[in-house]
Amino acid sequence: MTDIELSAVTVEFPGRTALRDVSVHLHQRRIAVIGSNGSGKSTFARTLNGLVTPTTGEVRVHGIDPVRQSRQLRRRVGFVFSNPDIQIIMPTVAEDAAFSLRGRGLSRAEVRERVAAALDRVGLSEYADSPAHSLSGGQKQLLALCAVLIGEPSLVVADEPTAYLDAANGRRIARFLLDEMPQQLVLATHDLRLAARCDIAVRFEDGQVVDQGDPAPVIARYEHDQDQT
Numbered sequence: 522m523t524d525i526e527l528s529a530v531t532v533e534f535p536g537r538t539a540l541r542d543v544s545v546h547l548h549q550r551r552i553a554v555i556g557s558n559g560s561g562k563s564t565f566a567r568t569l570n571g572l573v574t575p576t577t578g579e580v581r582v583h584g585i586d587p588v589r590q591s592r593q594l595r596r597r598v599g600f601v602f603s604n605p606d607i608q609i610i611m612p613t614v615a616e617d618a619a620f621s622l623r624g625r626g627l628s629r630a631e632v633r634e635r636v637a638a639a640l641d642r643v644g645l646s647e648y649a650d651s652p653a654h655s656l657s658g659g660q661k662q663l664l665a666l667c668a669v670l671i672g673e674p675s676l677v678v679a680d681e682p683t684a685y686l687d688a689a690n691g692r693r694i695a696r697f698l699l700d701e702m703p704q705q706l707v708l709a710t711h712d713l714r715l716a717a718r719c720d721i722a723v724r725f726e727d728g729q730v731v732d733q734g735d736p737a738p739v740i741a742r743y744e745h746d747q748d749q750t
């Protein structure tokens with residue numbers, strides 16, 4: 522598993538401190554990140570792939586600095602957002618799936634083979650030549666995942682990946698991420714049923730890690746605190 526280490530990480534945005542002096546060391550296969558609105562979950566997730574640069578402190582993902590060594594990092598870490606529409610960049614399903622293989626020196630035949638295998642894995646083979654934007658919301662999220670997985674990352678960071686999906690598609694994406702995908706997962710979510718299926722839950726409040734450990738008790742304490750407010 523990839524080691525994820527934050528040492529005394531503070532992230533300041535104009536007028537707002539999103540993370541305050543966060544130090545965590547995570548290595549579990551499925552890591553849930555929970556906490557109230559604005560607690561810092563997305564900011565934490567974004568430090569892992571260099572989308573957010575710490576104001577102070579250090580982030581290391583498998584020993585790689587996500588900001589200074591972004592090329593190495595992009596090969597190891599894939600990122601999935603809530604909104605599948607903003608993740609689709611190419612006209613057809615197969616072209617979109619192939620996008621992250623650009624610049625890797627693979628032959629056309631190798632790319633075709635990898636795309637076919639990846640689409641098959643997420644059940645989108647029959648849509649290979651369809652316009653990507655004609656897919657349903659759930660299918661688009663599966664395509665976004667497929668485009669990430671085809672680059673063979675060792676870690677997938679997903680920020681509310683089921684937020685825009687109906688119950689059936691949400692379950693499908695959750696099943697894929699939590700049960701079928703072999704990759705390590707960091708899952709920022711408000712869906713506590715998904716968090717409960719992870720190996721560890723890390724709770725943020727007000728930019729700090731306030732609790733972490735076995736998901737069931739961490740979630741129970743979170744729900745208790747929410748009931749008090």
Ligand SMILES: Nc1ncnc2c1ncn2[C@@H]1O[C@H](COP(=O)(O)OP(=O)(O)OP(=O)(O)O)[C@@H](O)[C@H]1O
Binds near residue numbers: 538539556559561565
């Ligand atoms: N680019 C930014 N510029 C300014 N402030 C930001 C930026 N990104 C996040 N913030 C602020 O930092 C704080 C933490 O935001 P973050 O998105 O990490 O929280 P979150 O736990 O993911 O919230 P939610 O559950 O609502 O998605 C919030 O107060 C947010 O308004």
